[in-house]
Amino acid sequence: MRAAKGEGSMSKTDKGWRGYVTVNGKRKYTRYHKTKAxxxxxxxxxxxxxxxxxxxxxxxxxxxxxxxxxxxxxxKARPTTAALxxxxxxxxxIPELGSIKLSALTAERLEQWVVDLNVKPASQRRYxxxxxxxxxxxxxxxxxxxxxxxxxxxEPQGKPNTSAFxxxxxxxxxxxxxxxxxxxxxxxxxxxxxxxxxxxLTWPDFDAKTGVLTIRHQLLRxxxxxxxxxxxxxxxxxxREITLPKSLAALLVEHRREQMRLMAQVGDEWVxxxxxxxxxxxxxxxxxxxxxxxxxxxxxxxxxxxxxGLEDARRYKxxxxxxxxxxxxxxxxxxxxxxxxxxxDASFTYRTYVHPLAEREQALMDAMDxxxxxxxxxYDAEPSRVxxxxxxxxx
Numbered sequence: 001m002r003a004a005k006g007e008g009s010m011s012k013t014d015k016g017w018r019g020y021v022t023v024n025g026k027r028k029y030t031r032y033h034k035t036k037a038x039x040x041x042x043x044x045x046x047x048x049x050x051x052x053x054x055x056x057x058x059x060x061x062x063x064x065x066x067x068x069x070x071x072x073x074x075x076k077a078r079p080t081t082a083a084l085x086x087x088x089x090x091x092x093x094i095p096e097l098g099s100i101k102l103s104a105l106t107a108e109r110l111e112q113w114v115v116d117l118n119v120k121p122a123s124q125r126r127y128x129x130x131x132x133x134x135x136x137x138x139x140x141x142x143x144x145x146x147x148x149x150x151x152x153x154x155e156p157q158g159k160p161n162t163s164a165f166x167x168x169x170x171x172x173x174x175x176x177x178x179x180x181x182x183x184x185x186x187x188x189x190x191x192x193x194x195x196x197x198x199x200x201l202t203w204p205d206f207d208a209k210t211g212v213l214t215i216r217h218q219l220l221r222x223x224x225x226x227x228x229x230x231x232x233x234x235x236x237x238x239x240r241e242i243t244l245p246k247s248l249a250a251l252l253v254e255h256r257r258e259q260m261r262l263m264a265q266v267g268d269e270w271v272x273x274x275x276x277x278x279x280x281x282x283x284x285x286x287x288x289x290x291x292x293x294x295x296x297x298x299x300x301x302x303x304x305x306x307x308x309g310l311e312d313a314r315r316y317k318x319x320x321x322x323x324x325x326x327x328x329x330x331x332x333x334x335x336x337x338x339x340x341x342x343x344x345d346a347s348f349t350y351r352t353y354v355h356p357l358a359e360r361e362q363a364l365m366d367a368m369d370x371x372x373x374x375x376x377x378x379y380d381a382e383p384s385r386v387x388x389x390x391x392x393x394x395x
Contacts, residue, residue: 008047010039019043023050045145055142063105064098066143070134078230079222085130087223092117092127102135102144107151114154121157128152164324164354165189165317169310176308180258181300183251184284185318187213191242192322192341192353195297195315196220200229201283203256211249213242215342219291227291229275240342255283262287323353 008021016032017039028046033039049055067089096113114124135147177185187193200219216239217229232239263270272289273280286292301315326337338346
């Protein structure tokens with residue numbers, strides 16, 4: 001019995017059963033199958049995808065062909081993400097997976113690739129990320145029926161080993177913060193600005209009259225592009241206004257005066273920085289006006305901890321410290337803390353950035369040892385007398 005027009009066809013060959021459907025005048029073939037039933041099943045899947053507009057005629061691209069097309073013509077990632085994606089595609093994906101056709105790429109093959117990378121769980125996710133996004137587009141356009149990267153089982157990532165400085169250690173850091181970066185360290189340790197946000201601050205971002213600081217940029221570096229200003233953070237909540245405490249606003253005002261005096265002293269040695277053809281009045285540049293990049297910022301942070309007599313710690317611990325103490329000082333107001341930190345989700349703030357402090361835990365334990373107040377019975381010791389003397393309206 002012949003198949004209905006437009007339903008495609010199947011036939012038996014030396015390699016097994018194979019079928020096809022017609023898409024825009026071109027044939028799209030199934031794989032070879034041992035049985036007619038299995039072949040019919042795949043042909044039906046092709047027909048469904050064709051009718052839904054998810055089946056593309058012509059040859060299926062290889063992983064290398066598709067990843068190159070996606071990175072050059074489809075993705076709109078920010079410069080830092082685009083540069084990292086390009087490195088992963090060139091050095092990790094194409095060498096191992098590039099020759100495989102998209103239709104032959106399986107979750108099991110991707111899982112083996114991830115294992116062969118021999119990297120930590122966080123890096124596994126970072127290397128798989130461009131594949132996930134690119135294969136999503138491939139599935140939407142009909143090159144593959146589904147995205148195999150979404151079915152990959154990865155090692156548990158676990159909770160990052162992060163903590164916060166105690167109040168005593170935090171105050172030691174602030175006491176050790178002197179010189180041109182003093183105000184920047186206060187913004188980092190007290191308000192939790194991201195390092196790139198603090199480095200990207202410009203003087204138009206600060207209103208000395210109102211004490212309002214607007215966070216609208218991050219100073220980042222991308223391969224092949226150098227330093228650049230990226231608008232806000234990843235979410236809309238990243239661009240925000242913070243009304244500074246008077247002490248911190250005064251620090252910025254004094255920092256501005258010191259910067260003006262420095263510019264007058266160094267004269268022509270102040271080269272400044274221009275971005276996209278426009279001069280940028282950075283709030284916390286180097287002594288010659290050039291930007292402070294992430295590497296230099298990290299070195300300065302380590303030097304600050306050493307001068308405070310503290311052990312070394314990762315740069316982002318300043319942000320965790322600020323979040324923890326903001327929550328504590330605001331009597332647990334997570335929403336306000338999230339707003340200051342630039343988070344859209346307050347629960348994320350609490351889960352990720354708030355850490356138990358040893359001194360507060362000890363205070364709670366000490367409170368449990370305090371003697372209890374004497375108990376006062378709410379009623380007379382003789383309940384019957386209470387009932388007898390009760391007013392009629394109480395009954």
